[in-house]
Amino acid sequence: MIKLFGKVSAQKSFGVFVIPQFVKIQGVVFMAKGKVEFREAYCKGCSLCVNACPKKILQISKRTNAKGYEVAECVNMDECIGCASCATMCPDSVITVYRD
Ligand code: SF4
Ligand code: SF4
Numbered sequence: 001m002i003k004l005f006g007k008v009s010a011q012k013s014f015g016v017f018v019i020p021q022f023v024k025i026q027g028v029v030f031m032a033k034g035k036v037e038f039r040e041a042y043c044k045g046c047s048l049c050v051n052a053c054p055k056k057i058l059q060i061s062k063r064t065n066a067k068g069y070e071v072a073e074c075v076n077m078d079e080c081i082g083c084a085s086c087a088t089m090c091p092d093s094v095i096t097v098y099r100d
Contacts, residue, residue, distance in 0.1 A: 001035060005084040006096030021083055033100040034082020036074050043071040043094045049086035055079045058086060
């Protein structure tokens, strides 16, 4: 699994969008397999990632971070296609996306 989108320093984040999210072989569509990680300490529970996810697998949990914000989480990682919509939307670069 490769790191597709994430934080590389305190100031800079990076993204790679050249890897297709699906391939079609003899009419059958195979979706990419993805994984997301959250730097919960920096999440402010704004829900932008939740609303951006096309698979609807993100939610705001009942867990709070040190700042008192309820943090985002993924509830069904098996459904993640590694599209990076969540990470692109997050204003605080909380999310790292990995893709097979
Ligand atoms: S990478 Fe795409 S599918 Fe996976 S959690 Fe983020 S928005 Fe949802
Ligand atoms: S968009 Fe970023 S800051 Fe907002 S809830 Fe999602 S992970 Fe947290």
